Each structure stands twice: as structure tokens, then as C-alpha cells.
Amino acid sequence: MLQKRVSLAIVGVAAVTGILAMMPYRSALAAQEKASVVRIVEANGAFHLTRNGVPYLIKGAGGDGSKLLLHDSGGNSFRTWGADDLGAQLDEAERLGLSVTVGIWLGHKEHGFDYNNADQVAAQFEMAKKAVLKYKDHPALLMWGIGNEMEGNEKGDNAAVWSAINNIASMTKRLDPNHPTMTVVAEIGGDRVKNIHRLCPDIDVVGINSYGGGASIPLRYKEAGGTKPYVLTEYGPPGVWEIGKNDFGAVQELSSTAKAALYRKTWDQAIAGQSLCLGGYAFTWGNKQEATATWFGLLLPDGSRLGAVDALTEAWTGKPPAIRCPELKSLKIEGSDQVEPGATIKADLAVVDPDGDPLKVNWVLQSDGGKINTNGDTEKAPPMYADAIVHGSATGVEVHMPKVGGVYRLFAIVHDDHKGAAVANVPIFVKGGVAKTGETSAIATGKPAALPFTVYDEMGQSGRVFIPSGYMGNNAAIKADEGCTIKPHSGKTCMQWQYTAKKDWGGVVWQSPANDWGDLEGGKNLTGAKRLTFWARGEKGGETVSFLCGIITHDKPFFDTVQAKLDRAVLTSDWKQYVIDLKGKDLTRVKTGFGWTLAAEGQPVTFYLDDIRYE
Secondary structure (H helix, E strand, O other), X not given: OXXXXXXXXXXXXXXXXXXXXXXXXXXXXXXXXXXXXXXXXEEOOEEEEEEOOXXXXXXXXXXXXXXXXXXXXXXXXXXXXXXXXXXXXXXXXXXXXXEEEEEEOOOOHHHOOOOOOHHHHHHHHHHHHHHXXXXXXXXXXXXXXXXXXXXXXXXXXXXXXXXXXXXXXXXXXXXXXXXXXXXXXXXXXXXXXXXXXXXXXXXXXEEEEOOOOHHHHHHHHHHOOOOOOEEEEEEOOOOHHHOOEXXXXXXXXXXXXXHHHHHHHHHHHHHOOOOOEEEEEEEOOOOOOEOEOOOOOXXXXXXXXXXXXXXXXXXXXXXXXXXXXXXXXXXXXXXXXXXXXXXXXXXXXXXXXXXXXXXEEEEEXXXXXXXXXXXXXXXXXXXXXXXXXXXXXXXXXXXXXXXXXXXXXXXXXXXXXXXXXXXXXXXXXXXXXXXXXXXOOOOOOOOOOOOOEEEEOOOOHHHOOOEEEXXXXXXXXXXXXXXXXXXXXOOOOEEEEEEOOOOOEEEEEEEOOOOOOOOOOOOEOOOOOOEEEEEEEEOOOOOEEEEEEOOOOOOOOOOOOOOEEEEXXXXXXXXXXXXXXXXXXXXXXXXXXXXXXXXXXXXXXXXXXXXXXXX
């Protein structure tokens, strides 16, 4: 490193300034270094990686947490899901001696991508090609992860998907013969394994995301016909979809201590010593709101490590960390977990610190998100009730429950004084006001609204029933101008929507009340409406957007009685009226009055909406 700095200095300040203006500091240095050479070596039916000639078992994780902590914990690699703006991450990896499996995000059907659409597939191919050309020579690159769970359906039998994947893999191998190609699937059910083997000859490695079934992957993969080497690309505790609901419809999350044992079990049984396995990436190296704030996180938002990090450290290095995380033995409600509105309850906590460190406990009461999904999307954090905590200690808590019925979660978040932590939560049901999750709450229909009923036109925000507040997918990439004056369809303004990312998907639904996903009363009785009409146009023409109404399903207390959709409308550059047919639909309660979703097309998308109404 020092020698390279000196040689740059000799070139002169002006030359160095010019170089640094074009690329990050580390990228300028990395460009002068030799690309890594990664090979898959087979001997007697067993596979392993070599990196620059040295055997290499992937000891990795995926997520945006501290890479220095990953290194210090014994990890040697991390994966990404996309290839946007990876320069700084690759440079940091090289500085720390880590490798990177670079993901190339591929479109998903449920996000609006159509693998039978030649234009979309061609644009995706070019996007992948640019990523390969940009990063193929970086010394930190380990392999290419071409797509993540893009097979989508239950069987994985869409030949067009596998054809697109193999075309990208073939191109990648031509441009970069030094790094293996991998595609990543959601578990190995259906025809996934068979189709990768027979339709994707240019895929070297099968990436498998598996949670509850992670430990049994070696046996199940071979039974499915798997002969290519695999990487466990996501593993961790059972997913929320893999745990049964209790009698009021909530799922019980395991404590961080119980999860730690499962991370270690998967490593021992599915990765270490397995003849077809090249290593694994634990999920998620960071924290994420999915089902709860802590379900999949290896770290807390403040960077504190949970017990699974200790378990992985011991698996990766062969010895436990010098300072260990607290161990949470149990969190239990005294008496029934179904209580009256406004009731005062108590909970008991049993937690110890293996090193005898003092512990602090933070108690949090939060609404339950109530979502059971498998798409991996980050969710909006449910409301918290800080005033509900009457008194808390390291052994228990007294809580004054809200007067509004529904499901809540009580969290115990434990810290030692060395950035170690433990966490557990327990669901509690407050009776009354809201039906149990999964039941049909009584629908107070009220008088049907007068038609036509306007969702959006020139009226002000304060005059609307439905508010465009339900952001979905890649929220940060969605931009709105609700008073856009660029060529409105009628009046002086329209709505401009922009999706600025080149990958993933985004969408927005109009909610009543704002920011509610079915926990609160609201919406409108629109009985009598036969169609939902709106005007739309694209910035350039050719933009593909899906439109809908009614997105809240029956697992929420206040759900939409209607679900209707206009799938994959191709917009023109001129205003055009579109119609969602509502004939025969139950419009007794419309909670989400309008919405749109789109999948990235390799470039930002801008479109406009005006005059949205039920007729």
C-alpha cells in the first residue's frame, strides 16, 4: 500500500487529482492490481473453491452491517443482491481481506417483469453485461450471483426464466473466465434443481436460500438430482411462513439465543465438510423489519451483535469469541396472553451473561405487523407504545396495554457493556375492537358513497379520502410530485411519479386512513361502481406499470372486500384513459382505493396520473 502511494506522488499532484476525480481512491489502486482467479476444483465427486490457488471455503454473510465486524468475527466474504454502485464496497472488502459474491439483480414476475417480453429481457441482459465489464477485474470479486429467487412460482418451471439466466451466465463466462457463475433460488422444491442442471449449462454453482430446512439441504439436494456444487446463499432461523400461528393468529418468534443454535446447526450439517458445498452466507448481517424488527437480524440497529454472531465466530474460527453475548433463557407473560383493553400485565425475563457482565434491559411494546409473506420485502415498522411500559427491570416488566384491540408484541432487548445483546418478544392479544387475526371482522358498510367518487383530481390533499401513503418495495427510489404542472390531463396539475432505481421494484397504494394496512377502520363503501377509471401517460412512452385497487387481504381486521388489477399496462407518451373493471365485485369496503407497481427496466421510470375516479 505504501509503495503505491509513493508512486502516485511521483506522478504529480495534478495527475493524482485527475485519477481520483474519476474513481474512488481504493478503486484507483485496485485497478492496478491483478484480478483474483477463482476456480472450482473437483476430486472424487467432491468440490471446493480455490482463490488465487489457495483452497477457499466461503465463511460469509449478506447484509449492510459492519464489514470490519464480519472480518473480526472470522468471516471472509459477503454477498450482494445487486451490482449498483459497488465500488466502495469492493474496495472496503479488499482492504479487509474479504471477498464479494456480486449479485446481478434479475426481474421477478410478481414485480411486473415478463420473461416473454423481448425488450425487458434484452435490457436486463445489457444491464448485466455492464456490471460484469465494470467489476470483473476487481481483486475482491469472488463469483457472480446471477439473480435471486427470480424463478418465482412454486415449481420453477418457466423455461424462459432459465434461458435468460443461462444467456447472462454464458456472456459472463466469455467476458470473465476468472470467476464462477451462480444463480440463487428460493429453496429447492419443484423443478428448480432439475431445470438448472438441464437448462443452465453455463451456471457453475447453485445458490440456495433456505431457512427452516437449511440443515437438511445436503440430503434433499442430492435427492432432487443435484450434482453441481452449491452455496447456501441465505440461511438462518425458520421463516415466519414456516412457523404455525397460535390461537389468535400470531406467530411466535424464537429468541436470539435459540436462533444462534440454529445458525450453528445449519453450518455444521449443510456446509462444513459437505462434498458439494462451497460455503455459505448467513442472513442478515445487519437488521431488517420483516415480520418483526428482529426476526432475521444478526445485529441490532445500533450495531450490537446477537448470539448468532458468536455461534458463527466459533464455527468459522474454531474457537468462541473472547467476550460472549448475553443468553436469554425465557420471556413469559404471567397469566393469559389474551387480555381486556387497558389491562395491566406482567412478564418475567430470565437472562444471564456468560462472562458475568452487567446487563441492561430495554422494554418495548409494539403493534404486530401481522404480515406472513415470503417475498423478502422490507416492511414499514409498526407503531410503538412507549407510555405502555409502567416499570421494567432485568427480571421483568409491568405493562399497561392499549385500549384498542389487536395483536401486540412485547420485546425485551438486553445489552451487556461490550456491544453484545440478546432479544426476545412475546405476542399479546387485546380483546375487543378488532377481530382476531384471520377472522372476518364485521363490516360497517354505512351508506354507499355518491358516484362518481373521486380519488384524485384538482381537489386539495385535505379533501381526499384515499392518500398515496403506502410505499412498497424500494421506497427510497420512489419520488412524487402531487402538484406537477407538466402537461396535466385536466386543470392545472397532475401527479408525477418517478422510480429512480435501475433494479428491484416499487409501488404506492392510496390508503384510508393514511399509512394503515388494515389495522384501523376507514375506507369507503363504493357499492354501485362498475369501473375504476384513470388517465395516465409515460415520460417517453413504453413504460410498463401495473395498476390496482384493494390490496389488504382477510388476514387483517379491516380488509378490502375487493381486489382488482390492470396488469402491465404499457403507457404512451400521450394521455390515455385506462379502466379497471369492477362489475360483480364486492365494494362494501374499499380500504386501498388505488395503487401502482412497476419493475425496474434498467433505467429510471417517470409517468403521470390524473383524474382517478370510481364510476
